[in-house]
Amino acid sequence: MTYAREEVLRGLARNEAASSDVLLRLLRPEAKAAWDYLLNRSGLPADVVDALVTHENWRVRGVFAQSSGAAPADRARLVDDPERRVRLELADGPRPYHRTVEPLPDETYARLLSAPDRVVREMAACSSSIPDRILAANAGHDDPWVRKAVCRAWDLLAPDVHAALLADPDAGVRRAAARQACRTDEAHTDEVLAGVERHERRGVLEEARLPRATAERLLDLDDPYDREALAANPSLPPDLVARLATDPEHDVRRAVSARPELTEEQRAAIDYKVESKDSLGRLGWVLALDGDSDALRACANSAHPWLRRTAAVHPALPADLVELLAGDEQFVVRLFICEYQPDAPAEVLLRTVLEWSGYTTYDMLRLPQFPRKGLARYADHPDPARRRLAVHDPDATPEQIERLSRDESDWVCRQTAADPRLPAARIEEFLRDQWTAFQAASNPALTVARMHRLLDELGVPA
Incomplete structure (x- = not known):
């Protein structure tokens, strides 16, 4: 049986034991299937990075330029x-999903924002990283697209810079400035609402300081x-808040119930519910605490699940509140603790991994505090979702891993394919199976020698 060629190449690109020579071979055109996996890998050796940033194929350099695993200083070499x-x-x-990106060096942004190519300048100014x-340092930039992006840093700008952007000769810059200014100055709100697109309207209505007449009209x-x-x-007058608290639409009442100024008793008096299946955005006022x-502690202890959900993703949640919310009655709160808190308790x-099989459970299994010891007790469990956990037990025997590699569930078999305790002969079998070749490779x-022989057999030149 032949190898599952593309899956083997991709797996070798992820193999932590691969030497620089192996990784460099994967940059050959004959190994193109491996490129995306290799280029997004973190911790690449210096000689491999050198080969990437000078590669003859621009697509290799382009993917590396957007790599979430590469060091910013290495990506910056492509400026x-x-x-x-x-x-x-x-x-x-x-x-990347669920992660912030480390920015490029300051001098690299300076080069990008002063690039002769207008689109390069605009892409850099609009970048999420x-x-x-x-x-803020580019408020006086010649390019109106850059000045428009500068408005995102409104809170860092001086009042005279605010005034200049609001009076900018470019209409797009003026609109962007007014959009930011209306958060604190109601004089701009009606103008912004009149010109905003439907998909941006919600953000304005949530954030802008509203004239009384405008709020009543809406x-x-x-x-x-x-x-x-x-x-x-937050600027809505109390009497209008009270009107919305009895609105016929449930989602409106639920939104009122999550306002920051309400007491627990006032929240409880509103007819709303939050179920686990409800997909709700994060409450910005909670994240800003x-x-x-004491306010964040009140949110973590609130009877309102939406407040507790948002507290669970707070980037500076104290350890005792992490512990508290880890035992929350709502599954989503516990899930967010596991997904967003690096020190989530082992238990x-x-x-969560036992209750749920979503893709973020793989991140949980990689956390150093995850309790791997003893998971081999699930090796004979009737549920394959639990049998696959046995592979993560450092004390599982090679015999148990080999037996699980022949499990009736393809999912369990696939879990064992990357386990170094698996017999060499079984790894070879997996390399020829489309379903398991990636993990096996x-x-x-x-061994590095075996990786080179694989590449020889797959027609990738040295």
């Missing part, structure tokens, strides 16, 4: 790349979408 598309990828930056302080319109957004607006504040990590038990 003068001869291929425009590579420079655009660098300017845009990585967009560019720091606000870099934007409440009188038969638009529950607008009323739900208004229900979160200081990690040591809640295990409980990433198995650190493969």
Whole structure:
């Protein structure tokens, strides 16, 4: 039986035991299937990085420019790349799920924002990873697209800079400035609402300081979408908040119930519910709280699940509140503790993995505090979701791993394919199976000599 070629190449690109020589071979055109996996890998050796940033194929350099695993200083070496598309990828930056991106060096942003190519400048200014302080330093930039992006750093700008942006000769800059200014100055709110696109309207209604007449007019319109957004607006007068608290639409009442100024008794008096299946955004006012504040503690102890959910993802949640919310009655709160808190307690990590099989459980299993010892007790469990956990027990015997590699569940078999305790002959079998070849090729038990022979057999030149 032949090898599952592309899966083997991708697995070798992820193999932590692969030497520089192996990784360099994977940069050959014949190993193109491995490129995305290799280029997004973290901790690449210096000689491999050198080969990436000078690779003859611009697509290799372009993917590396957006790599979420590469060091920013290594990506920055592409700032003068001869291929425009590579420079655009660098300017845009990585967009990993659930993680923030470390910014490029300051001098690299300076080069990108002063690039002769207008689109490169605009991509850099609009990048999600560019720091606000870099934007704030470019308030007087010649490019109106950059000045428009500068408005995102509004709170760092001086009053005279605010005034200049609000009076900018470019209409797009003026609109962006007014959008930020309306959060504290109601004089701009009606103008912003009149010109905003529908998909941006909700954010304005939630954040802008509202003239009384505007708020009353919007409440009188038969638009529950607008009323739900208004229900979160901090400038809404108390009597209008009270009106929305009895709104016929449940989602509007629920939005009112999560307002920051309400007491627990006032929240309880509103007819709302939050179920585990409800997909709710994070409450910005909770995330903005200081990690040591009494207000954050009140949110973590609230009877309102939405407040507790948001507290669970707070980046500065104190250890005692992490412990508290790890035992929450709502599954989503416990899940968020596991997904967002690096020091989530071991017992809640295990409980969540046993209760749920979502893809973030793989991140949980990799956390150093995850309780792996003893998981081999699930090796004979009737549920394959639990049998697969046995593979993560450091004390599981090679015999147990080999037996699980022949499990009736393909999912369990696949879990064993990357385990270095697996017999060499079984790894070889897995390399020829489309379902398990990726994991088998990433198995650190493969010797470098065996990796080179694999590449020989797959027609990848040395």
